[in-house]
Amino acid sequence: MTRLVVDATLRDQLLNSSATVELWDDSGRLLGMFMPVSEREAALIAEPVSSEEELLRREQEKGYSITEVLANLEKL
Numbered sequence: 001m002t003r004l005v006v007d008a009t010l011r012d013q014l015l016n017s018s019a020t021v022e023l024w025d026d027s028g029r030l031l032g033m034f035m036p037v038s039e040r041e042a043a044l045i046a047e048p049v050s051s052e053e054e055l056l057r058r059e060q061e062k063g064y065s066i067t068e069v070l071a072n073l074e075k076l
Contacts, residue, residue: 006014014021014034021034050058064072 014036017034017036018038019036020039021036023031023034025031
């Protein structure tokens with residue numbers, strides 16, 4: 001990941017935002033988007049977390065080889 005250092009004015013503008021901010025240059029070209037930490041943290045928290053038991057169950061579950069998957073798809 002590349003790190004850019006912003007000046008105090010831009011920092012204050014970004015920190016005062018509670019939602020995603022679009023960053024545009026003076027020619028009207030969209031450069032990217034900035035997501036405040038609080039919004040990013042909320043998105044991460046909203047993701048479901050699997051329990052240890054569920055992770056162990058998934059680890060022990062039998063998988064299928066690519067040959068088996070392709071054979072099943074051909075039957076459809």
